[in-house]
Structure formats: structure tokens, C-alpha cells
Amino acid sequence: MLDLSKYQSIGAALKDALEEFSNEVCLIEADRDREKERLTYREFKDRAHPLAKALADAGFAAGERASIIMTNQSKWLISAYAIFFAGGVLVPLDYKLTPDEQWQLLVHSGANVLITEYPIWRQLSAAAGRSAAADLRTVLVTEAPANADLGGARRWEEFRGSGEPSFVSRTRKDVACIVYSSGTGGRPKGCMMTHENYLEQCVALTSIYPFAPGVRYLSILPTNHAIDFMVGFFGPFICGAAVVHLRTLRPEFVREAFLKYKITYVSLVPLVLKNLQKGLEARFGELSPGKRRVFNAIVAVNKALTKSRPRLGLSRRLLKQVHEPFGGELRTIIVGGAFSEPETLQFFYDLGIPVANGYGLTEAGTAITVNDLRPFRADTVGKPLPGMEVRIVNANADGIGEVAVRSKTVMTGYLNEPELTSESIVDGWLLTGDLGRFDAAGHLQLFGRKKNMIVTEEGKNIYPEDIEAVFESLPVKEFCIFAANYIWPKRSMVGEQLLLALHLEPGQTYSEELRRDVSARNSKLLNYKRIHGVVLFDEEFPRTASLKIKRNVLAEQLGKLDRATAFLPL
Amino acid sequence: MRTLEQTTQEVLDLASKHFHVPPGSLAPEDDFFKKLGIDSLQTLEMLSRLENHFGIELPDYEVQGVSDFRTLASRIQSRL
Numbered sequence: 001m002l003d004l005s006k007y008q009s010i011g012a013a014l015k016d017a018l019e020e021f022s023n024e025v026c027l028i029e030a031d032r033d034r035e036k037e038r039l040t041y042r043e044f045k046d047r048a049h050p051l052a053k054a055l056a057d058a059g060f061a062a063g064e065r066a067s068i069i070m071t072n073q074s075k076w077l078i079s080a081y082a083i084f085f086a087g088g089v090l091v092p093l094d095y096k097l098t099p100d101e102q103w104q105l106l107v108h109s110g111a112n113v114l115i116t117e118y119p120i121w122r123q124l125s126a127a128a129g130r131s132a133a134a135d136l137r138t139v140l141v142t143e144a145p146a147n148a149d150l151g152g153a154r155r156w157e158e159f160r161g162s163g164e165p166s167f168v169s170r171t172r173k174d175v176a177c178i179v180y181s182s183g184t185g186g187r188p189k190g191c192m193m194t195h196e197n198y199l200e201q202c203v204a205l206t207s208i209y210p211f212a213p214g215v216r217y218l219s220i221l222p223t224n225h226a227i228d229f230m231v232g233f234f235g236p237f238i239c240g241a242a243v244v245h246l247r248t249l250r251p252e253f254v255r256e257a258f259l260k261y262k263i264t265y266v267s268l269v270p271l272v273l274k275n276l277q278k279g280l281e282a283r284f285g286e287l288s289p290g291k292r293r294v295f296n297a298i299v300a301v302n303k304a305l306t307k308s309r310p311r312l313g314l315s316r317r318l319l320k321q322v323h324e325p326f327g328g329e330l331r332t333i334i335v336g337g338a339f340s341e342p343e344t345l346q347f348f349y350d351l352g353i354p355v356a357n358g359y360g361l362t363e364a365g366t367a368i369t370v371n372d373l374r375p376f377r378a379d380t381v382g383k384p385l386p387g388m389e390v391r392i393v394n395a396n397a398d399g400i401g402e403v404a405v406r407s408k409t410v411m412t413g414y415l416n417e418p419e420l421t422s423e424s425i426v427d428g429w430l431l432t433g434d435l436g437r438f439d440a441a442g443h444l445q446l447f448g449r450k451k452n453m454i455v456t457e458e459g460k461n462i463y464p465e466d467i468e469a470v471f472e473s474l475p476v477k478e479f480c481i482f483a484a485n486y487i488w489p490k491r492s493m494v495g496e497q498l499l500l501a502l503h504l505e506p507g508q509t510y511s512e513e514l515r516r517d518v519s520a521r522n523s524k525l526l527n528y529k530r531i532h533g534v535v536l537f538d539e540e541f542p543r544t545a546s547l548k549i550k551r552n553v554l555a556e557q558l559g560k561l562d563r564a565t566a567f568l569p570l
Numbered sequence: 571m572r573t574l575e576q577t578t579q580e581v582l583d584l585a586s587k588h589f590h591v592p593p594g595s596l597a598p599e600d601d602f603f604k605k606l607g608i609d610s611l612q613t614l615e616m617l618s619r620l621e622n623h624f625g626i627e628l629p630d631y632e633v634q635g636v637s638d639f640r641t642l643a644s645r646i647q648s649r650l
Contacts, residue, residue, distance in 0.1 A: 032627070071630065071631065095631075095634075096634060096635075098635065117631070119629070119631040119632070120631065247629075247630070248629070248630055249614065249630060250614050250615070250617065250618050251611065251614060251615060251618075252618060271609060271610075271611065272611060275611050458609075458610065523601050523604065523637070526635065526637075527601075527603040527604075527610070527637060528610075
């Protein structure tokens with residue numbers, strides 16, 4: 001692994017990694033059962049440098065912003081490298097957002113360049129939001145059909161400069177990426193992450209989970225997400241490891257990839273991990289009673305022998321039938337994006353498959369705590385990573401309070417949102433809005449949220465303000481969306497729900513017609529953003545002088561209602 | 571060559587078989603996440619089954635954001 005203390009920027013470290021590991025395989029891309037691409041670090045450089053040169057030739061200058069909207073694939077990483085090489089700021093956006101949401105963030109970020117896939121561009125270019133993107137000068141699209149109407153874009157494959165590009169250096173304090181932790185609709189939260197944030201986070205993570213040439217990481221979480229950017233791009237590259245991309249993320253092709261590419265690490269969201277658990281449990285359920293007894297006995301032996309630390313070789317021999325379908329070389333499943341249930345984590349650990357659960361926020365530079373597996377603990381999110389100062393603010397009698405973090409990995413702030421930044425980072429401490437406490441062994445345990453938002457099992461952060469637009473003009477006096485646990489605090493990080501608080505007009509009732517209207521609007525939202533129920537409130541919503549709803553005051557008032565009777569499921 | 575109506579009906583039949591709901595209980599305009607109570611992973615499994623049935627490949631981007639049977643059927647139809 002490269003010594004990152006010597007580097008000023010992501011781009012400089014990656015540039016050296018391409019030389020250091022030139023003959024190692026860095027990328028494998030498969031589509032279903034077809035392998036589309038296999039690149040060494042040298043071949044990666046041969047692809048990326050002409051792109052970096054063409055960007056520079058097109059006037060892309062240091063500090064300018066370039067966005068990538070792509071599914072996970074080699075061109076994502078090649079493009080990101082070229083942007084860093086040219087001194088640019090990367091704006092990775094979620095390909096699952098709607099075109100209008102993507103335009104909103106492109107405009108907000110001030111992106112000058114957009115690199116995307118042809119099918120995504122087809123939808124983007126037809127959307128109304130395009131007209132607002134005045135800063136956007138260059139659009140590059142990948143894999144466009146021969147006679148396609150490119151709508152003013154250029155082909156990524158043909159956008160190649162000749163001659164060697166000049167590397168544009170950046171300093172540790174310069175912004176490397178603007179990452180949107182949430183915030184379409186209401187108030188986009190563009191986290192300004194510096195080069196130092198990434199360099200320090202990478203040092204901390206690799207001290208516990210080291211990568212090396214020969215390691216193969218299966219990249220499933222979207223690369224725009226902080227976890228995959230670190231564990232599926234920057235981390236493996238500075239260690240000479242390989243990243244495997246799948247263009248089709250169907251369960252059967254993911255299963256095949258484990259076997260075919262002998263995957264060493266993979267990151268998953270809790271929903272997928274739980275699904276894997278269900279699949280394995282169904283398989284075990286098919287065993288005859290006799291075989292099941294033998295299997296359970298072996299699991300018990302494995303559990304006893306791995307109590308203090310994982311023993312991968314031993315577990316693979318003992319539980320061959322479990323490990324072989326995973327390719328036989330899986331070391332750890334990294335789970336993130338949302339809270340994982342302890343029962344699921346324990347299930348995998350008992351089978352000899354450690355799950356690295358942790359806790360983090362995009363704002364804090366990915367991970368804050370992580371389980372070091374010595375010993376494995378399913379009931380906590382682990383200990384703070386090296387370099388992280390974590391404390392509990394305003395703790396109650398049980399020691400539970402808001403988790404606050406201070407570290408070189410914490411963002412410099414939210415783009416164009418100084419007020420929001422000063423509310424979130426106070427005296428150098430990032431206030432996470434999550435409630436937790438430390439146990440005697442120094443492990444962090446989480447107990448719910450203080451902030452008005454939910455995180456789904458798919459790892460999506462949903463802020464109520466972001467989805468209120470679809471309920472505009474609903475025929476009621478006023479409405480407001482809340483996270484149910486924000487109104488009725490609950491010591492839980494799972495099963496979170498959103499609700500719509502309604503204040504009806506005088507004499508109006510919550511009729512079937514109104515319920516249907518709410519439901520129809522709700523179904524226009526992507527499935528994970530939908531509200532789960534309605535709460536009726538018969539008083540005026542408290543408002544500020546500028547007539548904005550005082551959400552915290554209203555939440556307090558709603559909290560006096562009985563959840564069991566007030567919450568009307570949709 | 572199937573018509574869009576035929577394709578839609580076959581999609582509904584396959585979905586009801588795959589998720590064990592009575593035939594005829596699903597309608598083209600139904601939101602399959604809501605009606606079947608399924609998550610995005612289960613949707614992917616259903617897609618594989620549909621691909622095998624129709625003998626086509628549906629890239630992930632084609633079904634991005636699709637949540638009703640009618641739109642899903644039209645995406646399939648365009649690849650038949």
C-alpha cells in the first residue's frame with residue numbers, strides 16, 4: 001500500500017498507484033455471464049490519460065466541477081481518475097434519482113462537465129431542468145448507439161486528447177468531491193469533502209481492513225455513495241487490489257460473480273444482507289433432520305472456536321458447504337448505509353463470515369466507528385477508527401446523548417449553506433443527530449435519531465422536506481411531513497417510517513376521497529421515499545415570522561398525541 | 571408478435587405465479603411494490619423470470635423507476 005502521508009491529493013496518490021502496481025489487474029467488468037473488460041493498472045492509465053488530456057484541452061481547469069452519473073462500471077472509475085488528474089472537483093450523483101432531481105443537483109453543484117451513460121442522458125436531455133444548467137459546458141455520454149441523437153453531448157469513447165496530459169496538483173485542503181448526502185427538493189446537502197478527508201479516512205480504514213494485490217472487491221453499492229467510493233475505488237487502488245463491477249445486479253449474477261471471481265470483500269446494505277440470510281436459512285431448512293443436527297453441531301464448534309477472533313481458514317474447512325457458494329475466499333462482508341440488526345450480523349459470524357458493521361455519515365468521511373472483530377460484537381457499531389474523536393453530547397441519566405465527531409475526515413461544510421453548516425459543525429465537532437452511548441469496552445451503541453429524517457434498509461437517507469413537493473396543492477388547510485420517530489422518540493434504528501401531518505379545513509373530514517388523493521400522490525414517489533401514514537391535527541401549525549412551519553415545535557405538539565391511535569396507516 | 575395487451579397479461583400472470591397471489595388479482599396499473607408488498611430485490615428476481623419467459627435481456631436502466639405492470643410490460647414489448 002502507498003504511504004498516504006506523503007500525498008497532497010487523491011489524484012497524486014492514484015497517479016503513483018498506477019505506476020506502482022502497473023502489472024496488477026485493477027478492474028474486471030462483467031455483464032451477466034459475459035466478461036466485458038479486464039484491465040491492469042497500466043491499461044487503466046492508457047484509457048484515462050487521453051480523457052484527462054481532452055478535458056484539459058476543452059478548458060476544464062483546476063477547481064472546476066465535473067459530475068458523474070453512471071451505474072457501477074470501469075468507465076466510472078476511469079472518468080473519476082481523469083477528473084482528479086486534471087485538478088477537478090468530482091460531483092458523484094445517484095443514477096437512481098429522477099432526471100429533474102439530477103438536474104437540480106447539477107445546477108446546485110455548478111458542474112461544468114457531466115459524464116453519463118447514454119440511456120441516462122436520453123432521459124436527462126428530455127427533462128425540463130436542463131435549461132437551468134447554465135454552467136454545464138461539456139456532456140460526455142458512454143456507449144451511445146451509432147446513429148443516436150446525442151442532444152448536444154459528445155461520445156465518451158471519442159473524447160480523447162493526444163499527447164501526455166499535465167498533472168494538475170491540488171493541496172490537502174482543496175475540495176476533492178461534492179457529495180450529496182441527501183437533499184433533492186428541499187435543501188440540497190452537498191458535502192464538501194477535501195482531499196485530506198479521503199486520505200485520512202483511507203489510512204484509518206486500511207489499518208483495520210488492509211487490501212493488497214490479489215484482493216478482489218465486488219462493487220455493488222453505487223459508487224457515488226461514500227462507502228463504495230472509498231472501499232470500491234480509492235482504497236483498493238492505492239493498495240493494488242482489483243475491483244469487480246457487474247452491469248446487471250440481479251441476485252443470480254451476483255451469486256455467480258462470487259464463484260467466478262473468488263471475491264475477497266463486498267459491501268452490502270442491510271436489506272441485501274438480510275436477504276442473503278433468508279436464502280441461507282431456506283437452504284438449511286431443506287436439510288434432513290439428521291443432517292441438520294450435524295450441521296448445527298458444526299456451527300456450534302465454529303462459534304466456540306471463533307469467540308475471540310475470526311479464524312477464516314478453520315471456518316472455511318468446517319463449513320465448506322456454506323463458504324463454497326461465496327467463492328471460498330470471502331474474508332469479510334462490509335455492511336453500511338443503514339443500521340443492521342444484531343441478529344443478522346451474529347448469524348453470519350457464527351457461519352465464519354465476519355460482517356464488518358460500523359457507523360458513519362457522508363459528512364464525517366464515510367466511517368466513524370467500525371467493528372474490529374477482536375472480538376466480534378453484534379450489539380454495537382464498534383469502536384472509533386484511528387484519528388476519530390467521538391463524544392456523547394448532553395447525555396441523559398442512561399449515558400445516551402447525541403454522537404459528536406471531530407476528525408480530519410469531517411467535511412468542510414455544505415456547499416452554499418453556511419447556516420446549515422454552522423448548525424451541523426459546532427466548535428469543530430460534527431453533530432451527527434444520532435443518539436448513542438459508549439459501553440465499558442469503548443464500543444458505540446446507537447439508540448435512535450434526534451434529527452427529523454429516516455434511513456431505509458437500502459441505505460437511503462430521506463428527509464421529509466425533500467418529498468413534500470408531491471403533496472403541494474393537496475386540498476387541506478396545511479400539511480407537513482415528519483419521521484415518526486422524531487415525533488414519538490423510539491430507541492430503535494430500524495423500521496423507520498414517514499408520516500404526513502394534516503390540518504384539515506374547518507368542517508372538512510378525512511374522507512376516502514382525500515385518502516385516495518394522498519395515496520395517489522404518494523405513489524408518484526420512488527417506493528423507498530413514500531410516507532406510511534397520516535396524522536390529523538386540528539390546530540394551526542406554528543409558523544415563523546416568514547411563515548415557515550416551525551417543525552420542531554409542531555413535532556412537540558404532535559408528540560402529545562397517542563401514536564397507536566393517531567397514526568392512520570395508508 | 572404479441573400485442574402490448576398480451577404482453578401485459580403475461581406479465582401479470584407470471585407475477586401472480588411468482589409471488590403466489592390469485593390469478594386475476596393484479597391489474598396493469600397496480601403498483602407492484604405496494605400491491606405485492608415486495609422490495610427492490612424481489613423485483614429484480616421477478617425481472618429475471620420475465621426475461622426467461624420472453625427470451626429478452628432487460629438492462630437494469632430500463633426498469634429504473636418503473637413501479638407499475640403496464641410500464642414494465644411496455645419496456646418488455648419494446649425489446650420483443
